[in-house]
Amino acid sequence: MVRSAPRIRADYRAFQTLMTRWIDNDIYGHMNNAVHYQLFDTAVNGYLLEQGALDIKSGATVFLVVETGCQYFSELAFPDVITAGIKVRKLGTSSVIYDVGLFRGVADITSAQGHFVHVHVDREKRLPAPMCVETRTILEQLIND
Amino acid sequence: MVRSAPRIRADYRAFQTLMTRWIDNDIYGHMNNAVHYQLFDTAVNGYLLEQGALDIKSGATVFLVVETGCQYFSELAFPDVITAGIKVRKLGTSSVIYDVGLFRGVADITSAQGHFVHVHVDREKRLPAPMCVETRTILEQLIND
Amino acid sequence: MVRSAPRIRADYRAFQTLMTRWIDNDIYGHMNNAVHYQLFDTAVNGYLLEQGALDIKSGATVFLVVETGCQYFSELAFPDVITAGIKVRKLGTSSVIYDVGLFRGVADITSAQGHFVHVHVDREKRLPAPMCVETRTILEQLIND
Amino acid sequence: MVRSAPRIRADYRAFQTLMTRWIDNDIYGHMNNAVHYQLFDTAVNGYLLEQGALDIKSGATVFLVVETGCQYFSELAFPDVITAGIKVRKLGTSSVIYDVGLFRGVADITSAQGHFVHVHVDREKRLPAPMCVETRTILEQLIND
Numbered sequence: 001m002v003r004s005a006p007r008i009r010a011d012y013r014a015f016q017t018l019m020t021r022w023i024d025n026d027i028y029g030h031m032n033n034a035v036h037y038q039l040f041d042t043a044v045n046g047y048l049l050e051q052g053a054l055d056i057k058s059g060a061t062v063f064l065v066v067e068t069g070c071q072y073f074s075e076l077a078f079p080d081v082i083t084a085g086i087k088v089r090k091l092g093t094s095s096v097i098y099d100v101g102l103f104r105g106v107a108d109i110t111s112a113q114g115h116f117v118h119v120h121v122d123r124e125k126r127l128p129a130p131m132c133v134e135t136r137t138i139l140e141q142l143i144n145d
Numbered sequence: 146m147v148r149s150a151p152r153i154r155a156d157y158r159a160f161q162t163l164m165t166r167w168i169d170n171d172i173y174g175h176m177n178n179a180v181h182y183q184l185f186d187t188a189v190n191g192y193l194l195e196q197g198a199l200d201i202k203s204g205a206t207v208f209l210v211v212e213t214g215c216q217y218f219s220e221l222a223f224p225d226v227i228t229a230g231i232k233v234r235k236l237g238t239s240s241v242i243y244d245v246g247l248f249r250g251v252a253d254i255t256s257a258q259g260h261f262v263h264v265h266v267d268r269e270k271r272l273p274a275p276m277c278v279e280t281r282t283i284l285e286q287l288i289n290d
Numbered sequence: 291m292v293r294s295a296p297r298i299r300a301d302y303r304a305f306q307t308l309m310t311r312w313i314d315n316d317i318y319g320h321m322n323n324a325v326h327y328q329l330f331d332t333a334v335n336g337y338l339l340e341q342g343a344l345d346i347k348s349g350a351t352v353f354l355v356v357e358t359g360c361q362y363f364s365e366l367a368f369p370d371v372i373t374a375g376i377k378v379r380k381l382g383t384s385s386v387i388y389d390v391g392l393f394r395g396v397a398d399i400t401s402a403q404g405h406f407v408h409v410h411v412d413r414e415k416r417l418p419a420p421m422c423v424e425t426r427t428i429l430e431q432l433i434n435d
Numbered sequence: 436m437v438r439s440a441p442r443i444r445a446d447y448r449a450f451q452t453l454m455t456r457w458i459d460n461d462i463y464g465h466m467n468n469a470v471h472y473q474l475f476d477t478a479v480n481g482y483l484l485e486q487g488a489l490d491i492k493s494g495a496t497v498f499l500v501v502e503t504g505c506q507y508f509s510e511l512a513f514p515d516v517i518t519a520g521i522k523v524r525k526l527g528t529s530s531v532i533y534d535v536g537l538f539r540g541v542a543d544i545t546s547a548q549g550h551f552v553h554v555h556v557d558r559e560k561r562l563p564a565p566m567c568v569e570t571r572t573i574l575e576q577l578i579n580d
Contacts, residue, residue: 003502017164018164019162019163019164021163021183021184021186021187022183022186022187022190022191022316022322023183023186023187023316023322023324023325025201025316025317026312026313026315026316026317027315027316027317027319027491028497028499029201029202029317032312032313032476033472033476033500033503034313034469034470034472034473034475034476035313035469037468037469037472038166038167038168038469039166040469041166041167041168041467041468041469042166042167042168042223045167045223046167046224049224056170056174056462057174062463064463064507065468065507066506066507067438067504067505067506067507068468068504068505069502069503069504069505070502070503070504071501071502072499072500072501072502078187078190078191079191079194148357167461167467168461168467168469168470170461170462171457171458171460171461171462172346172460172461172462172464173352173354174462177331177457177458178327178331178355178358179324179325179327179328179330179331179458180324180458182323182324182327183324185324186322186323186324201317207318209318209362210323210362211361211362212293212359212360212361212362213323213359213360214357214358214359214360215357215358215359216356216357217354217355217356217357307454308454309452309453309454311453311473311474311476311477312473312476312477312480312481313473313476313477315491319491319492328456328457328458329456331456331457331458332456332457332458332513335457335513336457336513336514339514346460346464347464368477368480368481369481369484
């Protein structure tokens with residue numbers, strides 16, 4: 001297991017503002033480790049919704065999560081306002097690996113960062129389906145080379 | 146059981162902006178009924194923190210919840226932005242009954258509304274403790290008569 | 291607001307075993323007030339599923355929550371095992387009011403208790419729909435007179 | 436990113452029974468990816484509590500999470516009962532890497548599996564602290580060589 005160095009805002013390509021909740025703080029007074037994944041999910045899907053790449057209720061295809069991971073560097077806690085940074089590390093035919101970072105307030109280095117892997121599937125059969133050109137174009141804009 | 150009419154923004158005295166999360170939507174595609182209480186908690190405690198009436202980590206006293214209730218009028222769902230309206234219905238020596246309403250986007254009538262009852266207690270013994278003058282003053286501003 | 295007395299197991303008609311999670315404990319070291327509603331939902335829907343009165347994925351009708359409430363008497367906390375007691379207070383044509391109590395471990399009096407109101411609706415239109423005879427029979431068994 | 440093969444029960448050394456909740460199912464009708472981490476946390480900390488290696492309220496030391504990860508192979512959903520398998524992959528002086536697998540009902544292969552890294556810290560200063568002999572002995576029993 002290799003420990004990564006915290007990334008900075010310039011490492012990401014899109015940003016979403018997220019808010020913490022009272023219930024996020026666990027008995028140790030900071031945001032519980034599972035909550036970070038609620039924020040990853042919200043940041044990535046929020047971006048896809050904004051861009052028109054996801055229709056939650058009636059799209060013929062949806063994105064399912066097949067792998068996630070997170071490293072925790074410093075505490076986040078309610079009432080922090082958090083900025084999630086997103087970039088695409090790898091874009092496949094029917095899958096995409098996102099890197100996501102969580103920034104506390106105005107900080108320029110992540111408090112936590114991880115990855116989030118989506119597979120694009122047919123909603124009913126849940127089998128991998130190639131992404132359409134429009135979706136690929138949206139995701140290509142998040143590649144940071 | 147008497148069903149209330151939805152309230153409007155002018156019925157409340159303080160407001161907090163809250164954001165929904167992907168995970169809030171349950172299998173029916175709307176915010177699960179338990180999430181409304183996460184928002185009530187966040188709105189009330191967020192207000193107390195902003196006003197300096199609550200010190201989460203080191204205050205000698207804290208507020209514990211002894212009763213809550215909610216009526217659901219219309220759906221809320223991710224990615225809605227929600228405004229919580231707060232007012233104080235009754236202020237006792239060591240307890241306070243809040244009314245809380247949740248407004249979807251720019252709507253002027255509540256999608257859901259309820260009450261939230263805090264008892265002010267000694268942090269260690271967890272026995273009721275009278276609120277200090279400063280806290281009472283903050284809460285009196287939320288009384289809407 | 292009238293404070294109820296805690297009920298006992300004999301006041302309820304059906305029971306569901308529920309388990310707490312690490313994340314349920316908030317900064318005060320006990321189960322956060324919103325979690326009780328996750329348990330109410332799980333107990334009532336779990337009972338309906340067991341009895342065959344609910345088909346989550348493909349039923350033509352579903353139950354939506356229109357009102358909930360809870361009074362908190364004593365702390366629950368991870369790793370407590372909780373028993374939820376359920377009874378039907380009122381059974382209408384297309385709605386049902388449940389009373390739910392949460393018992394810590396082997397305790398015979400509730401740590402928290404509340405109510406939970408379901409409306410039976412058409413899944414697509416989300417308009418009230420009369421319950422069928424089979425569902426009514428299942429719910430009538432929970433009436434405690 | 437290398438995709439692992441699903442593990443079986445014999446790959447793990449200790450087991451915890453976990454229950455799903457209504458709210459765990461997201462809009463796609465299965466357990467949301469962030470919930471798996473609530474279960475990892477509950478399984479590992481539940482084991483530590485049972486073994487006497489963790490005193491939530493008054494221990495001088497606690498375990499903080501510094502890294503987690505999960506691969507999702509097949510759906511879990513309410514009302515599934517889940518068994519979490521735990522083993523220790525690596526035991527350091529003040530840290531421990533757990534492997535955790537989630538088994539649906541009586542299945543012998545995991546629906547999801549991941550890792551969970553705890554650092555043992557002084558409760559107040561939150562700096563790494565060597566584990567005592569008793570804790571090491573408890574964790575050594577989870578090493579599967």
